[in-house]
Amino acid sequence: MRIIFVFYELKLWSGVRGVARLGLFRAIRENDLTNEGEFFDEFGLRFSRAALTKSGLEGETRPLSQRIPLARHFSDVVLSPNRRGGYLIKGDSIVVPQSLDPAVPRLFFPGTRVGGVLGQKAEKVLVKKTDLLAIKYGVFCGSLAPYNWYHWTIDYLAAVWRIRNLPREFDNFPLIVPEFDLGRSSFLEALEKVLGPRKIEWVNPEGHYRVSSLVRVSGLTTPAPRSLQEPTGGRVWFDCDGIREFRKHQLESFGVDDGEIIATRRLFLVREGGSRDYNEHEIWAIAKRFGFVRVSLEGLTLGTSMQLFRSAELVVGPHGAGWADFIYCSRATRALIFSWKDQRGDNWYENVAMISDGSLNFLLYDESRMVGKDPRNSQHYLSPKKFERELERLAGAK
Secondary structure, eight states: OHHHHHHHHHHHTGGGGGGSSEEEEEEEEGGGSOSTTEEOOSOSSEEEEEEEETTEEEEEEEEOSSOOOSEEEEEEEEEEOOTBSOEEEETTEEEEOOOSOOSOBOOOOTTOOOTTEEEEETTEEEEEOOOEEEEEEEEEOOOBSTTSHHIIIIIIHHHHHHGGGSOGGGTTOOEEEEOOOTTOHHHHHHHHHHHTTOOEEEEOTTOEEEEEEEEEEOOSBOOOOOBSSOOSSOOOOBOHHHHHHHHHHHHHHTTOOOSOOOOOEEEEEEOOSSOSOOOHHHHHHHHHHTTOEEEEOTTOOHHHHHHHHHHEEEEEEESOGGGGGGGGOOTTOEEEEEEOOOSSOOOHHHHHHHHOSSEEEEEEOOGGGOBSSSGGGSBOOOOHHHHHHHHHHHHHOO
């Protein structure tokens, strides 16, 4: 009721909205804007997605009648570089990234406050802005959950990689990056490898910035924003041609051989931190008999993780951000992720499997034995018998 009251209250004083911190804005996607200020490269014309079905992984490709641009140039906009991909405020509109989903974008999630968003009713969004700080010019990519290794290395860095295709007039524009734990050297190293000599301007992800001249670069994936309408199938799409070129660049940049290799290692991935526990001791006892070694990907550089996956004959382990690097594996690699039945359209690793040279398989936890409501933060149980059968199958496959 409070949100409804505030929406009504704002209508009464909408005439002074421009000088107030609270404001009502209409949520739109960049797709809804005119084609003014757009720049294009060779990508953005065809997107694909994969989903896990009863018969295994299935893919779908959608050719677009209108190419998604590389980037768009804005003048005099307010930027929120928040952890849900960021948004721009232009006039009475709140502009979120390009998407293949025509439904109304969702910016508000109960129990959270991100980017000053206080509420949402259909396309109307209530925002409380911070004091505006000025930035003269810059390039912004934006990312869902940039502190997550998957979103950083797949979603964000692929967008940063596209900056090289911008017109030369923007060469001196710094990259605007939301601040995170600067002690995570593996994240910074991966960014610097892709970005090159362009400068970085670190900003507060919960701040609002008035930018005189802003170039917002579109990603090669579509993780954000979510929509108010429930997804049917996987909600995340990949520009496969673009992601494959990005993959090739990354391997070359870290000096990792992309040719045929003899993969012999068997890796059992372990999660650190205690979240999303499962009956690991039972599963590890079985894996150890098959010659697996325990490996934690926490804190490894991207180059080291690439080498691990490329040297592996078999990789098994629970759902987690480190599986992003499976995209760099060799054709000889076969893998098994322990996961749950997705209800949110979060087809992250299904899409990685679509791009990867290797074979990625899924073994679902026993739903009846889950402790918790949200599978992302619950205790799980994996059937030891099913796991052993899968290992026998994967170890025998050539």
